Amino acid sequence: MKFIHTADWHLGKLVHGVYMTEDQRHFLEQFVELVAEEKPDAVIIAGDLYDRSVPPTDAVELLNEMLFNINVDLKIPIVAIGGNHDSAERLSFGSSWYEKSKFFLTGKLSNQLSPVHIHGVNFYLVPFAEPSYVKHLFEDESIHSHDDAMKRIVGEIEKQLNPNEPNVLVGHAFVLGGKTSDSERTLSVGGSGCVSAQHFEPFAYTALGHLHSPDALKHEKVRYSGSLLKYSFSEAKQEKSISIIEMKDNGEFDLRLRTIKPMKDMREIEGHLEELLDNQYYSKQNTEDYLKITLHDQGALIDPINKLRQVYPNVLHLERKLAIADMKKKSNFTSIKEEGKSEIELFTNFYEEMTTAEFNEEKRLLMVDMIEKVKKEESVK
Amino acid sequence: MKFIHTADWHLGKLVHGVYMTEDQRHFLEQFVELVAEEKPDAVIIAGDLYDRSVPPTDAVELLNEMLFNINVDLKIPIVAIGGNHDSAERLSFGSSWYEKSKFFLTGKLSNQLSPVHIHGVNFYLVPFAEPSYVKHLFEDESIHSHDDAMKRIVGEIEKQLNPNEPNVLVGHAFVLGGKTSDSERTLSVGGSGCVSAQHFEPFAYTALGHLHSPDALKHEKVRYSGSLLKYSFSEAKQEKSISIIEMKDNGEFDLRLRTIKPMKDMREIEGHLEELLDNQYYSKQNTEDYLKITLHDQGALIDPINKLRQVYPNVLHLERKLAIADMKKKSNFTSIKEEGKSEIELFTNFYEEMTTAEFNEEKRLLMVDMIEKVKKEESVK
Known part of the structure; x- marks a missing residue:
């Protein structure tokens, strides 16, 4: 059984004031082609489909179109959950209808935790939920943290889990030890918001969303797919990928990564203004990329941002390398x-x-x- | 062929600061029972399902639940369009999936105006659209007003219309001569926003939304169903109803109205404070209703609103009858x-x-x- 694991699409995201919808459309069109080529038995999207609870309407139209391409045109089942950026209720609208086409969308956690069966694999859908909500849902006063909540949810799942079949948990959480970047919204102010990877022991594979790096966690069976695109300069050096999992009946699996070239990369460059404006330097680069530029020059410079934008139209952030003082x-x-x-x-x-x-x-x-x-x-x- | 015509649900509406969602749920639960009893071949909702483009999440959940009850549980086709209060794009999400269950939702006008066929009747879905959008859609510079736009849309429909079959237009517009109330948002600032009823001549029946009174228009074949509930005191004296249409193959139809008792009525009462607070007076009334109270007293009164609310907890508006001065x-x-x-x-x-x-x-x-x-x-x- 083959499935594709992706997450953190963040449709409608603004990065440094720039709407990424066009970049996201370009990327997703290639993603749909990749799906058509791979012909998986399912596509898993582990939360944060949108960047906010009320996304811009062109992001709504983009998601509708891409999911329709995959699910209806290509007839490939989709398994998706809500993340901390999605509105659980808004995302859930219509999900009862989608199931008829094998598009399984769980925006809001409920105490009905029965799995979705696809080609011999059981998928347990655990959308993002606040601990207070989980506490209320299971009437369990002992739940205070995200870790308590996940422990209880997995406990509920284990009551019905058949350990002789391959089981996959699809979740959106911050797993202890995961490497963060600047574009993930903190899950918990004050507390850690962390969840122990141990909870996922009963599952052959845990398909996570939330952290944006594909190698955010060093764990064999508990994995982040990483975000669709780079959404902050702290991700500039990450290589984003699409995870393709081939799972055997005994729960063992092979993992393969595929990459898609974005319309514009997100990169950091640095040097003296004169160097960066030198044709010798920039002619070897894609000057259309989204850039963070750090200037090494000391002292006053006349209008550096406009000079740089004549060469690099998509400079999103400019800073000066600070002297020790x-x-x-x-x-x-x-x-x-x-x-x-x-x-x-x-x-x-x-x-x-x-x-x-x-x-x-x-x-x-x-x-x-x-x-x-x-x-x-x-x-x- | 039997269909139910309703419109202007305005889920999530606030009236004088009070969320109507609970009233709407109570009403719609009875509506679903009525539908179960009538067993129509379709339920038509002619726009303004929500009260605003981003409705509160409990309104989203209510709409989802009620439409699911009708469409999936009762297996009755639904035909719905976007109104001027709905977001065309947000409402449209998922509509391609809904069609498989015969839930035909057109949130946004497109130039694909092919009808939905249900039991021998052709339904043409014309959601609300601004004239500028219609002008752009058909690349027709002559479109300036709502009337121009509707003329063009019907012209497009007529190209494919079979006049020997019963055709129904489902629209959301302000038809010339229609009686307005205070809870309809003006369609056009400056211009009239009006559409001539003549445009609907080719149709056996035109199922309209926008005006909130069921008898807003005196026309045999072009009808408003009226809103679900009373949404302003200017509607206090209206009797809201559900329209049930039985259409023959030749396009002739019988119309029957059914009423549903709301959880709380919306009424106006007036008199002197002392009278209104007299047990003899109020014991014959449902004191839980939403009320606009006009006091006849002259001169100062001490805290009349709180005195009144002890008897009538849902006073929404209080005013004094003005002396001539x-x-x-x-x-x-x-x-x-x-x-x-x-x-x-x-x-x-x-x-x-x-x-x-x-x-x-x-x-x-x-x-x-x-x-x-x-x-x-x-x-x-």
Whole structure:
């Protein structure tokens, strides 16, 4: 039985102010061709189909079209779950109808955890869910963390699991030890949000979404497929891939990776302005790529961004290599964890990093108030 | 061939700050029972399934559940179109899959106007579309108004229409002469937005949505079903109904109306505070209804709203009957059309009526600027 494992499509994503929908369409059209060529028994999408709960309408149309191509035109079953970026309820609309065409979509976790059977393999669909929701769902007061929640969910699955058949869990979670990048939204503020890989022991393969690198986790049977495209410069050096799994009846499997060339790559380049603007340098590159450029020049430069954009139209981020004297400022961000900052300091850093607005006294007081309320509620529990 | 004509469900609607979702669920559960009893060959929903392009998630879940009950559990075909409140693209997601279960959903107008055939009747689905979209769709520069657009659409349909079969148009439009109420969103600011009923001549029946009264239009073959529930006090005296049409092969039809009792009615009552709070008066009424109360008392009253809410918990609007001296103020609103006010005056009135915020100088200047720009663009054309 052969299936393709993919995840984290993030349709409708904005990267540094640029909508990626056109890039995503270009990529997915090739993906559909790859699927047509491979003729798998199923395509698995492990969450974060969209980048947000209310995606732009062209992302909605793109997802509809691509899934239709795979499921109806190519007649290949699809197994998909909601991720932390998807709206569980909005994604779920219509899923009861899709099943007739073997498109199995579970946007929202329910206590009905019966598997989807495809060519002898049982797929257990575990969409992303907050611990508080799982606690309520199973009326289990002992659930506080993502780890507690996953333990309980797998416990429920094990009640019905046939260990003599190949079982696959499809999930969207942050597995302990996984390597993160800048484009994954933190699952849990304060706590770790982590889930132990041990929970997935009963499964022949665990098809995960959430972390964007295909080798985010070094584990034989518990795997991230990685995201469709590079969605942040921290992923610039990753090689994105599509995982193709051929599973035997005893649960053993072969894994093969295939790559698709994106319309524009996402890369980092650095050097002196003059070097980067030299034809000798840029003629060997795809200058249309999305770029983060770090300039080595010291002192004032006249309008470097516009000069660079004449050669590299898709510069998304420009920065200067800091002299040692400037490094102190920068260290505010890099050493957050070590310094044990207060919540309000952490939030102030976050706000300043994420927005261009001033974090004024009014906003500060609002946050201080909110943090205190949350702490009070926690101490009551 | 028997079909049920309904429209304007407006799931997720807020009326005077109250979410109607619970009322809508109660009503639709009875509607599903009515459908089960009538066993029609199709259920037609002529637009405005949701109240807005991004409805609340419980409205999404409600629509999914009710349509599933009708279409999959009862195995009754559904024909539905998008209205001016729906998002054409969001509503359309998955429609290609639904067709397999005979759930025909057209959220967005396309130039593919082929009909849906159900038991000998041809249904032509014409979702709401802006004239500019229709102009672009048919590359027809002569389209400026809703009337132009509908004329063109029907013209396209006529190219393939078999006049010897019963043909039904399902549309969402404001037909000339139709009676409006306060809960329909204006289709066209400035122009009339009206469509002539004559365009629908080729059809044995035109199943319309948009106007909320079942007798909004006095026409034998072109009919509004009216909205699911009363959605404004201007509809308080309407009797909402479900239209059941039995169509013969020659296109003649019998029309029967059925009513469903809502969980809470929407009514207006008036009198002196003391009267309304008298047990003799209110004991004969359903005091749980949504009420608009007009008090006849003159002079100061101490906290009338809270006194009234102890008896009538769902008072949504309270007003005082104005003495003649106060009527002058009020006339600002009622005589807008006669006085020929400027755009900025009209907008100021609108803003003050719709919000509780002050229409300050900054906002005023912004609007003046915007109105001027629009006017300039118009004069360029």
